[in-house]
Amino acid sequence: MSINILMPALSPTMTEGKLSRWLKKEGDEVKSGDVLAEIETDKATMEVEAVEEGFLAKIVVPDGTEGVAVNAVIGVLTEEKGGAVDAAPVAEKPAPAPKAETAPKAAAPEASGGGEIPTPFKEPTSAKTEEHGERIFASPLARRIAKQSGIDLATVKGSGPNGRIVKADLDEAPAHEAPKEEPKAEAPKAAAPATPKAAGPAIAAPHKKIPNSSMRKVIAKRLLESKQTVPHFYLTVNVELDALLELRAKLNATSPKDGPGAFKLSVNDLIIKACGVALRRHPNVNASWTDEAIIQYDDVDISIAVAIPDGLITPIVRKADALGLAAISNTMKDLGARAKAGKLKPDEYQGGGFSISNLGMFGIAEFSAIINPPQAAILAVGAGEKRAVVKNDQLAIATVMSATLSCDHRVVDGALGAQFLATLKGLLEDPLGLML
Amino acid sequence: MADNFDLIVVGGGPGGYVAAIRAAQLKLKVAVVEGKHLGGICLNWGCIPTKALLRSAEIKHLLDHLPDYGFSADNVQVDLKKIVARSRGVANKLAGGIGHLLKKNKVTVYDGYAKLAGGGKLDVTKDGKAVAQLQAPHIILATGARPRQIPGLEVDGTQIISYFEAMVPEVLPKSLLIMGSGAIGIEFASFYNDLGSEVIVVEMLDRILPVEDAEISGLARKSFEKQGIKILTSATVKKAVKGKDSVTVTVEVGGKEQVFTVAQVISAVGIVGNVENLGLEGTKVKVERTHIVVDGFGRTGEPGVYAIGDVAGPPWLAHKASHEGVVCVEAIAGKNPHAFETGNIPGCTYARPQVASVGMTEQKAKEAGYEVKVGRFPFIGNGKAIAMGEPEGLIKTIFDAKTGAMLGAHMIGAEVTELIQGYVIARQLETTEAELMHTVFPHPTISEAMHESVLDAYGQVIHF
Numbered sequence: 001m002s003i004n005i006l007m008p009a010l011s012p013t014m015t016e017g018k019l020s021r022w023l024k025k026e027g028d029e030v031k032s033g034d035v036l037a038e039i040e041t042d043k044a045t046m047e048v049e050a051v052e053e054g055f056l057a058k059i060v061v062p063d064g065t066e067g068v069a070v071n072a073v074i075g076v077l078t079e080e081k082g083g084a085v086d087a088a089p090v091a092e093k094p095a096p097a098p099k100a101e102t103a104p105k106a107a108a109p110e111a112s113g114g115g116e117i118p119t120p121f122k123e124p125t126s127a128k129t130e131e132h133g134e135r136i137f138a139s140p141l142a143r144r145i146a147k148q149s150g151i152d153l154a155t156v157k158g159s160g161p162n163g164r165i166v167k168a169d170l171d172e173a174p175a176h177e178a179p180k181e182e183p184k185a186e187a188p189k190a191a192a193p194a195t196p197k198a199a200g201p202a203i204a205a206p207h208k209k210i211p212n213s214s215m216r217k218v219i220a221k222r223l224l225e226s227k228q229t230v231p232h233f234y235l236t237v238n239v240e241l242d243a244l245l246e247l248r249a250k251l252n253a254t255s256p257k258d259g260p261g262a263f264k265l266s267v268n269d270l271i272i273k274a275c276g277v278a279l280r281r282h283p284n285v286n287a288s289w290t291d292e293a294i295i296q297y298d299d300v301d302i303s304i305a306v307a308i309p310d311g312l313i314t315p316i317v318r319k320a321d322a323l324g325l326a327a328i329s330n331t332m333k334d335l336g337a338r339a340k341a342g343k344l345k346p347d348e349y350q351g352g353g354f355s356i357s358n359l360g361m362f363g364i365a366e367f368s369a370i371i372n373p374p375q376a377a378i379l380a381v382g383a384g385e386k387r388a389v390v391k392n393d394q395l396a397i398a399t400v401m402s403a404t405l406s407c408d409h410r411v412v413d414g415a416l417g418a419q420f421l422a423t424l425k426g427l428l429e430d431p432l433g434l435m436l
Numbered sequence: 437m438a439d440n441f442d443l444i445v446v447g448g449g450p451g452g453y454v455a456a457i458r459a460a461q462l463k464l465k466v467a468v469v470e471g472k473h474l475g476g477i478c479l480n481w482g483c484i485p486t487k488a489l490l491r492s493a494e495i496k497h498l499l500d501h502l503p504d505y506g507f508s509a510d511n512v513q514v515d516l517k518k519i520v521a522r523s524r525g526v527a528n529k530l531a532g533g534i535g536h537l538l539k540k541n542k543v544t545v546y547d548g549y550a551k552l553a554g555g556g557k558l559d560v561t562k563d564g565k566a567v568a569q570l571q572a573p574h575i576i577l578a579t580g581a582r583p584r585q586i587p588g589l590e591v592d593g594t595q596i597i598s599y600f601e602a603m604v605p606e607v608l609p610k611s612l613l614i615m616g617s618g619a620i621g622i623e624f625a626s627f628y629n630d631l632g633s634e635v636i637v638v639e640m641l642d643r644i645l646p647v648e649d650a651e652i653s654g655l656a657r658k659s660f661e662k663q664g665i666k667i668l669t670s671a672t673v674k675k676a677v678k679g680k681d682s683v684t685v686t687v688e689v690g691g692k693e694q695v696f697t698v699a700q701v702i703s704a705v706g707i708v709g710n711v712e713n714l715g716l717e718g719t720k721v722k723v724e725r726t727h728i729v730v731d732g733f734g735r736t737g738e739p740g741v742y743a744i745g746d747v748a749g750p751p752w753l754a755h756k757a758s759h760e761g762v763v764c765v766e767a768i769a770g771k772n773p774h775a776f777e778t779g780n781i782p783g784c785t786y787a788r789p790q791v792a793s794v795g796m797t798e799q800k801a802k803e804a805g806y807e808v809k810v811g812r813f814p815f816i817g818n819g820k821a822i823a824m825g826e827p828e829g830l831i832k833t834i835f836d837a838k839t840g841a842m843l844g845a846h847m848i849g850a851e852v853t854e855l856i857q858g859y860v861i862a863r864q865l866e867t868t869e870a871e872l873m874h875t876v877f878p879h880p881t882i883s884e885a886m887h888e889s890v891l892d893a894y895g896q897v898i899h900f
Contacts, residue, residue: 139866141841148839159774167841167866 003052005075007061007068010039010046010346015070015135017041018214021063022075024056030077037074041214044313044349045342048074055081066214138165145170154221215311226373230289231409234368237421241384241399244270244431251325263326267401268304268358271381272328273434274427276300276320279354282420286353288374289410295374303352303372304332306339313339314372316352325434360384366402376411377420380404401428438571439544441467443768444558445576445761446550446714449476450754451745452578453534453543455761460541462769467570468543469550469560475531476580478754484530485603486623488523490786493630497788504825514631520604546570552715556740559715573740574768577714577721577728578761581707581746589615589676589703595683596676596701599624609633609699613685615673617644619785621704622656626787629665636666636696638687643669645785647751649797649846655830656848659789668694676701709747732775734764742768756781782860784853789829792856795844795863798834807837809869811893813885815849817900820880826850829882831889833859840868845889851882858886869894 010017018040024030035047036056054077061074068074136153138146142165146153151170158165212220248265255263279286279300288295300321303314315335317328338344355372360383369380384401391398403424407417427433443459445452448470459466473480498505499512538545548562550570558575560567583598585591591598602624612628614621617639629635637644637660643653644660644667657667671689678684684697708726720737722729727750728743730736736743742764745757759776766773785791801808815821815829829849836843845859862872869890877887884899891897 140868140871141839141866144868145839 002057003054003077003079004073005036005048005050005077007070007072007074008039008046008048009070010041010044014041016067017070018066019061019063019068019074020045022059023047026056026059027081028056029081030054030056039068040342041346044344044346046345050077052077054079136165137163139167141167142170155224213310215313219311222373223370226371230371230373232368232371232406233409233414233417234404234406235414235417235421236366236402236404237425239401239403239425239428240389241267241401241428244428245384245399247431255326261326263329265325265329266332267360267384268356268381269325269329269332270431270434271358271379271403271428272302272304272317272320272332272356273323273325274424274431275302275354275356275379276317276323276328277427277434277436278420278424280321281423282416284416285377285407285412285420287376287411288353289376289408290374294411297353299353301352301354303349303355303375304335305355305357305369306336308340308342313344313349314352314355315339315344315349355379356381360401366404368404369406371406371408376408377417378406379424380406438557438569439467441465441544441570441572443467443574443576443765444469444550444570444572445578446558447476447578447580447745447747448474448534448538448545449578449580449745449757450478451580451757451761452476452576453538454758455576455578455744455765456543457537457541458762459765459769460543462765462771464765464769466541466543467546467572468538469546469548469558469570471547471549471562473531474534474538474545475527476754478757479531479534480527481600481603483754485523485527486599486627487786488526489519489603489627490623490788492519492522493627494788497630501825514608516605516608516631523603549713551713552719552741554715554718575741576734576761576764577736577741577743577747578745578757579710579714579747580757581709581726581752583703584706584708586615586673586703586705589673589701591703592678594700595678596703598703602702611696611698612636612700612702613638613673613683613687613696613698614702614704616704616706617646617667617669618704618706619645619783621702622660622785622787622791624702624704625660625665629660629663630788634666634698635664636668636698638671638673639667639669640672641669645791647783648785648791648793649832649844650799651832652791652793652830652846652848656787656789656791659828659848660787663788707746707752709749711747732763732777733767733773734760734776735767751778751781751783753781753783780860780863782856784856786853789849790851790853791848792852793844793846794856794860795842796834797844797846798832801834801836801843806843808843809835809837809893811835811889811891811897813888813892813897813900815882815885817888818880818882818885820882821850821885823880824850824882826882829885831855831885833886833889833893835869835890835893840870842867842869842872845886849882855883855886858883 020038020040022037023035030036030050030053032050032053034050036050037048039046039048056075057078058076060076061068137158138153145167153165156165156169159169160166248267248270252264283296286297286300299319301316301318302320303316305312305314317331320328335348352375354375355378357369357378358381359367360381363383366382367380369378371378380403382402384399386397387400389396389398389400405417405421442464444467445456446469448468452468453474456466456468478484496514502509546560546568548560548567550558550560553559556571556573558570560570583591589596593601599620608631611634613636614625615638617637621637622645625635625637643650644657645653661667668687668689671687674686674688674693676683676685682697682699683701684695685701687694687696709728711723711726711728716723719741721741722737728736728748730743730748734742734744734748744760744764746752748760763773763776779795782792782794796804798808798810811833813831816827821827821829826849829852832846833842834844835841842859842863847856872890875887877884888897888899
């Protein structure tokens with residue numbers, strides 16, 4: 001008897017993912033709990049663990065295959081070494097071909113007159129899901145017209161019930177100058193599926209192509225959507241850090257050398273704590289816009305932008321207002337390390353009511369960040385640097401950091417944003433308040 | 437002192453009462469002003485009572501063919517009085533129900549006729565006496581329409597009659613000439629022919645049911661002629677001379693005059709909007725050819741004044757009025773409805789055979805520049821139709837060859853008025869031929885012919 005190994009769903013919304021690599025070879029013995037393979041989703045890499053014992057008899061989906069549908073058979077276990085593989089479910093599907101570049105994009109099974117289906121039984125790739133794993137509601141006619149004219153439905157706003165995209169919505173959508181697919185329904189489709197190319201003029205300069213990772217696609221989609229649909233405005237405040245730096249040095253000096261209870265606070269940890277306290281005092285910043293109502297979050301969960309090799313990810317420090325500084329620091333170290341290793345669990349980066357992006361370590365003086373939807377604000381933190389300041393009509397030197405708050409004006413008005421920043425500045429300049 | 441409302445609907449027909457109930461659901465304080473009968477023409481003198489009459493005609497037709505189904509009966513009597521009484525009973529029952537629905541939704545009903553008095557005010561009068569003055573920021577005119585009169589052939593109520601009189605005959609006319617072959621004319625032609633009158637239909641255009649697809653019109657004509665109805669197209673009634681118990685009608689067909697002597701003439705040559713005595717004079721409400729000009733949300737040129745239903749123009753159908761009412765009210769209440777669009781409004785004619793359609797005719801689609809794929813499936817290929825003894829019928833579907841959008845669907849035959857909604861949903865959801873082909877239709881039903889017609893458009897028909 002053989003047991004099928006199925007593509008797991010790593011999050012409730014996941015519909016497909018990439019099989020990065022197998023850690024077992026065909027013929028290897030497998031014990032329950034062994035890591036069989038690594039799966040990559042939009043944001044994270046996860047391990048597929050064996051539930052059953054046996055021998056990995058067959059690898060159905062090879063390393064590096066993208067767009068593997070959840071619950072697709074990726075491999076087969078047998079109880080005995082060299083055991084027979086039940087033929088039925090495996091049947092060498094010409095499923096997703098390896099490597100993105102050549103993979104035919106989920107071509108919706110096209111009903112057509114005439115044209116007979118070519119020999120192999122075509123496995124219908126999950127036609128209803130979009131590349132981003134997010135379902136787009138659109139009428140069948142809208143889908144077909146979008147496909148014919150190279151319109152990306154993800155960029156179209158639907159006017160139908162619950163935002164469903166209908167034909168009329170496409171009339172205004174920019175049609176990409178895409179190589180038109182043969183419009184005739186009867187055209188014998190076989191051969192190379194015409195991959196609709198992205199828009200823009202052809203790039204003539206010598207170049208190489210780096211295929212978009214799932215993460216790049218998600219970043220592109222979400223930030224484009226944010227910048228296009230969220231009315232941003234920006235407020236910048238300068239914060240003197242000398243007192244905070246002094247406190248940090250004192251606190252770090254009290255840490256045990258190693259072992260349990262050891263900590264090393266960073267300026268960022270203190271900023272997370274300060275934001276947590278400030279958000280608790282201004283709950284209307286810890287909020288999201290929806291058409292029906294503004295959602296105000298009960299908990300203060302702060303997303304922290306972390307740069308990782310292929311992009312960035314925003315692990316969440318939950319209940320940041322209630323956590324002590326050492327706890328925040330250690331949580332952040334753990335999340336950061338696992339983010340860089342691609343080992344975050346979806347619930348560790350999904351959610352959050354507010355974000356912090358800190359580029360101070362790169363010497364950036366100040367910048368403005370793009371809001372991380374559906375959140376209503378993000379704080380962009382620059383480097384703390386010695387600047388000339390005027391104190392008591394005298395020039396003086398202080399360590400100053402500029403922080404810029406990007407606000408969704410639908411939720412956070414100018415005065416509210418300013419009040420929040422004033423609170424934050426007060427907490428950072430007189431940091432004893434953070435110890436409470 | 438004016439009685440204040442959020443919305444006043446003038447007219448309690450299928451446009452007005454539906455608009456009022458929808459508004460009440462949206463928490464508006466609503467009044468309906470109706471001078472005659474809640475439910476309007478549809479319920480009282482249109483859609484509903486005629487369906488009751490046509491049901492009787494259908495049973496008469498079955499009785500005439502009892503041996504086909506293995507029965508015989510002697511002495512079958514037609515009691516016209518009872519047929520009419522049943523029709524009136526059905527109408528009255530439903531009209532009473534409307535009053536109840538409005539009450540349940542806390543809509544205030546004023547018995548009278550309303551006239552715009554400026555500044556959002558309405559004067560309500562009945563029999564020359566003032567009933568009330570009402571005021572609201574939004575006023576919907578849903579006053580409907582009435583039969584069009586042709587000069588020289590005016591309805592007198594006895595010899596030249598309109599649908600009102602045609603619905604309540606006291607005796608069966610031996611012969612009838614019907615002017616107009618739209619849904620109303622054809623339904624009465626079918627009814628009276630089934631009951632045994634001699635029927636002549638005169639149509640000015642070159643085919644009957646002129647809004648339908650030409651192919652369906654042709655099939656309908658063939659079927660009616662087979663049943664004994666005389667049909668004259670491209671024909672005009674020149675004059676009608678009334679005798680004691682008959683009318684002598686002169687009809688010009690193809691340049692030649694023909695003379696018919698009939699017991700009665702039914703005038704079914706269209707309708708005119710009820711735009712008089714509404715106080716539209718001096719407002720920015722624009723009236724064109726007896727109909728109020730509105731946009732996709734029922735807005736007239738006058739802020740705060742809206743119009744829906746027959747008075748706002750074709751198609752003159754109850755379900756169009758109701759839907760317009762809903763869209764208009766939702767827009768008033770700040771919802772975000774899609775603008776009203778006439779392309780997805782089905783049309784039904786309940787003659788024997790029935791005719792139903794939605795969307796563009798083949799000719800219209802071609803004129804609009806579409807490259808079309810046309811599917812046809814005759815009832816003779818459908819098991820259920822044959823089993824029922826209804827093998828005459830056709831379902832025709834028209835697709836945009838490029839996108840697979842269903843441009844139109846046209847049906848003739850038994851039960852098609854109950855079938856058309858399937859295609860209406862398909863069009864509303866913007867399905868393409870692919871979804872329709874992959875839909876499983878129950879066997880055995882006439883609806884399978886809907887499936888096969890789509891398959892035929894793409895060269896995949898199975899049973900023909």
